[in-house]
Amino acid sequence: MIVAETNRLLISKFTLKDAPFFLELVNSPIWIKYIGDRKTKTIKEAEERIETGHLKSYKTHGFGFYKLLLKAENNKPIGTCGLIKRDTLEYVDVGFAMLPNYESLGLAHEASIEIIKLAKNVFKLVKIIAITTPDNDSSIKLLKKLGLIYKKKVTPFEDEEELMLFTKTL
Structure with a gap:
């Protein structure tokens, strides 16, 4: 189901x-480097992650992560962008990831703009956040371009890795 264009x-x-696409995405080098190895190695495990993550979020919150389909390549899935409500963070988090051949083409920016519009106009969110590792220069640059402002360092996950937290009032 198309939610935006x-x-x-x-x-x-x-x-x-x-x-199959999700399995490829979560095992891409940039995903593993900056988001982490989620130990998703089979189609069955990818299906389970989609079911317990994406589909559950759509049902529970009305939003979640979405797949990005590139029109110029016959609607090929090339990345993800969306919203997630994490138990460990106060506000809804915006995030994005692309397959390696589609990074640095402005596609994550283009998708994120639409996702932020949905956050404000459809889901009626008043504030969003984003988290990233301090060494992920591309994400930091994109978050700033989207108008998110660095606020503080946080450790929201069990691995205790310190992440940068950005915020934007909608």
């Missing part, structure tokens, strides 16, 4: 049929 992208809800 940009000049170059369709933004669509994930389904269990997206497991």
Whole structure:
């Protein structure tokens, strides 16, 4: 189901049929470096993550992470962008990730603009946040370009890695 569209992208809800793409995405080098190895190594594990993550979030919160489909390549899935409400953070988190061949093309920016519009206009959020590792220069640059402002360092996960927290009032 398409939730938004940009000049170059369709933004669509994930389904269990997206497991092969999701498996490729979560095992890409940049994902593993900056987001972490989620130990998703099979189609079945990818389906389980989509079910317990994406599909559950759509049902519980009305939003979640969405797949990004590139119009110029016959709607090929090339990344993800969306919103997540984490138990360990006060506000809804915006995030994004792209397959390696589609990084640094402005596609995450294009998708994030639409996701932020949905956050404000459809989901009626008043504030969003984003978290990233201090060495993820590309994400930091994109978050600033989207108008998010660095606030503080946080350790929201069990691995106790210190992350940078950015915020934006909508």
